[in-house]
Amino acid sequence: MLETIKLEQLGCPSCVKKIEVGVKQQDGVNSVDVLFNSSKVKVDFDEETITRKDIEVVIEKLGYTVKG
């Protein structure tokens, strides 16, 4: 399942790598694409192994605020 998570504006390009590497390591995540300028994360994940909520928690733990 492909979902787009919107974040509060990302401040630095190095954040992109942090989120990418962090989310990618979760079980059930197939691919992650972090869009720096539009501050969005596109995640393709297997909804039986992981939920959108879990991914949002991971991103928040890394220090970024998920919007809405």
Next chain:
Amino acid sequence: MAQKMTKFKSVAMISSGLLIGLALIFNLIGKDYFIDPILIVATVLTGIPVVYFALQALRMKYMSIDLLVSIAIIGAIFIGEYVESSVVGFLFLFGSYLEARTLARTRQSIQSLMALAPEEATLLKDGQEVVVSVSDVALNDIVIVKAGGKVPVDGDIISGEAQLNEAMMTGESVPREKTTSDAVFSGTIVDEGYIKVQAKKVGEDTAFSQIIELVEEAQDQKSQTEKFLDRFSHYYTPGVVILSSIVYLLTRDLHLAITFLVIACPGALVIGAPVSNVSGIGNAAKNGVLLKGGDAIDRFKQATTFMFDKTGTLTKGEPAVTNQVSFIDEDWLFVVAELERHSEHHLGRAIVDYAKKTETLTDCHLDVTLVKGQGLFGFYDGVRYLIGNRRLMDEHDIALARDVHEQIETEEAQGKTAVIVAKEKKVIGYLVINDVIRAEAKDALLQLKKYGVRDLVMLTGDNEKTAQYVAKQLGITSVRAELQPKDKLEEIKQRQQRGEKVVMVGDGVNDAPALALADIGIAMGLSGTDVAIETADVVVMNDRLDKMVHAYRLAKATVRNRTQNIALALLTVFFLLLGVLNGTIHLASGMFVHEASVLIVIINGMRLIRFRLRK
């Protein structure tokens, strides 16, 4: 926790800044024993968020820049350099704060686009008007838009009429008149009038949302340079840690090793390229041109040959009356238009549109007979008129004078169509109809030549005569007419084999393969078909060729800007490292130069937001 820490960052930044200032004052008045405790507090304040985020990233097995700074801060405390530890922490937080602030500016062009998005809609429900949020409008709902209001959905007008400002779709601010069964678009504004619209596309499906989405994603599409820098930065941070360990092992100088570590942070190098691209794409979007990503910019910049489709690209793609020739004193345009109203033929429509500019037509029904492939004849006030081509005149035994015959042949040699008008048995005049060349086309093509494009080529499926005539008007030397779509591909391939970088500009479904094959495909957004727009690398939303020239210049400026940024970043790191090794640069001053270089790179990128073509 992480969110609290993000907020704490600014508290830490401000208070540590104040503390460092306080320490400076104590130093000036000679009360040195206060200095160290104050600086240690400042260091701890800045250290908390930096170390926290470094550890969070490390738990995800990622070495971030925070890690380099953390090591530097802890190391500096370890060797008792409290000035350096606190200043490094403060500058790092302050730098990232400024970075976020200035980056927000580069994103503002898309935000100003987003500000045009409608927020409310007036829904017609059971005969009642209800104001709701745009997101609550469903498909096929009826919405009402009054003067001054924004159209909230894409849909069709079911009743009423209005003057609509469609600047957001077309870049053209002259209002357009629309009425029942015309299509309207979300985000356009009703200047005057009152319309009821049935929603055909809502929310993220509207053309407006699609445009924003496309621009956003384009800004995030990385160029080759960026992709390289991305991979580079992945190995860079661990590489720096290893290198500074080596420096320490070789020199046994912890201070030098830590300074080395901080100076080598990749800041300006990582942000330099994206900042140029985002500003460039933002500028283009404001001018009605969509550049699909950094990669498209790279290829656009290298273009040597521009190939144009004719109809709909160089010309408007709609036939229009360009000349009216009359052999009698009486004005017959009104009568001709009244009769042509009954025809569905596109030449007929062109005549009606032309007449509407000066005459007010009625909607009375007249006795009109349409003759396929020839024209029509009909009666007005009991007088018979014939309007059509030569065959129509021949069939009705109406003779054309020799000079009229010659005049018409001259027009036809230029690819135009003459519609002859006869009253009873006498030819009273003719109308010249042709596809009008876009007003800005000639100038735009001239500019392309001036800016270093080597070849301008026209590829068209149209006949040789028309093609030659249009090409001559525009100063295009190379023309290929009567082409099938596959012939266009062949032409592009041949040029590419000769090492030319080919731009294809087109609008139709038949152009799509050529748009895909060319090094850069440019589609016309208004007259363009969906396929063409999706295939293209560049979309000229308002169909204006001068804006395409702007985008071409902008692509060159963007690549230049990006190169400057990368060069600046590399030079900064190089000279800083040199300074570190010969002892002229210390931890705090190095950090300062480093943060300054990040800001300079961002500000340099922002120059592109204001880039404009010189007249």
